[in-house]
Amino acid sequence: MNRRDPRAERAAMIVAVTPRLRLDRTHRGGARTAQAAVTETGPAPIRLTDPAFLIAAVVEAPGGALTRHDRQVIGAARLLAGNAGGVLLIAPGAVEAAGAAGADRFMALGVTGYDPACLARRVARAITDHAPRHVLFPETADGGDLARRVAALCGCDLFAGAESLTTHQAVRPTGAGRQEIRAAPPWLISLAPDRIAPYRGRPHEVESLPHPEIEPVSGATMAAEPLAADAATIPLDQAPLVIAAGNGVTDFAGFLDLARALGATPGASRVVCDAGALPRAMQVGASGTVLNAECYIALGISGAPQHLQGIGTVEHIVAINTDLHAAIIARAGLAIIADAQAVMAALRRML
Structure with a gap:
């Protein structure tokens, strides 16, 4: 495989x-x-020894890695903190690259497994002890639930689903998106995805803070553990990892085997679906399904305009194509100039 x-x-x-x-x-x-x-x-790195105030960013960080939405929440906290304030990053456990994301202080709450009640009590205790000027959450299924639990514990209102945020104003939609609510940034805010840019400046030096101690309370949840979903059954618009076949793929059975081995949700270009090689439900693009994945692997796809529109918000794109000048190559973060069939065979051997 030749890489340029x-x-x-x-x-x-x-x-x-x-x-x-x-x-x-x-x-x-x-x-x-x-x-x-x-x-x-x-x-x-920027070292903030004595910040004038703190802005707390409560993130999910599954597996210790910050998601795209997590980094956007930290970017919003960095925006509210300015040069005088510091960003306090709060996560269930250890987090990688907290300083590069813009955090000055970090607190791991030491919560393992699924225990939303314990996590909410620890977050409430942490923000009570450190008194941040604002507390930001990601408006996701788990992040939004945590934000509402914390708001109930603290007896405060939550400004949920903010789509615009500055030091002077927070904006969120209402009335099925036909109206807007504008207010000075309140204490508790949850942010909608892809509305605030992540922090892109110099890395910050991070100081670790001890997690707060709370009294153990027997909750209603007796036991809980995550169940791994079959990637092939996840809808394309909800899949975190998608691999798609284009005109450069001829062995579609091998392609589906590779998708299963990678734990990726399979997709296809319009050309492949028009030919009947893969079902129409797998089509990626503006005329098919618009992706919101963390990573997208394009096998033998040139990158027509409608296809590129369907992967506009994907963070990491890997393109495998024999044409160095294909449009998908310019969009990709990693481009492999090689035959897609040969790369598929090599990946299956490695896996």
């Missing part, structure tokens, strides 16, 4: 770093020595 990284090719052509970059378009190779002598260091 334009950034590495450009870096190899840099002759001088200061005072101005110059590229060697002759490809004589003399730039490599000069470039190797340059040591690149990342930006120094």
Whole structure:
């Protein structure tokens, strides 16, 4: 599999770093020595020793990884904190890359498994102890439930499903989206997905805080554990990982086997569905299903405009195509220039 990284090719052509970059378009190779002598260091993290106030961001972080919605909540908290305030990140357990997401303080509540009542009591105790100016939640099935439990425990109103947020105003829809409610940002806010951009600035140095101690209370939940769903039965618009077959795929039985091995929900391009190779319900695109996945793997799909519209909000896209200039290659975060059938066979062998 041949992979092309334009950034590495450009870096190899840099002759001088200061005072101005110059590229060697002759490809004589003399730039490599000069470039190797340059040591690149990342930006120094921002350290906030004594913030004037705190903005709390309560996230889900399944498996210790921040979701796209989690990072948007932290980005909103960073927006409200400004330069003087600090962001307190609160999660059920340990979290990766909290500083890169914009957090200054981190608190792991030490809650394992499914215990929403205990989690809500710990969050309520944490925000009572640290008195943040605002507390933000993701408006998801679990995040919205937690926000409402915390609001009930604290005896405060929740501004649910905010779609716009600034330091002066919070906006949410009402009346089936025909009207808006505008108010000064209240204490408890839940944010709708894909409305606030995540933090993209310099990383922050994170200070860990101890989780609050609460008295054990016997709840109504005796035992609970998550049940793994069959990825093939998850609707495309709800699937976190989708793999789709395009015109470059001929072995559709092998494609479905690969999807099962990856635990991905299978999809297809319009060309494949029009040919009857896969059912119409699998079609990805503006004329099929619009995805909201974390990751999308496109096998042999060129990327027609209506297909690209259907993957507009997907965070990570992997494109496998023999055409270097296909539209899907420009959209992808990782592009593999190879035959989709060969890559499918290699992946099945690896799995």
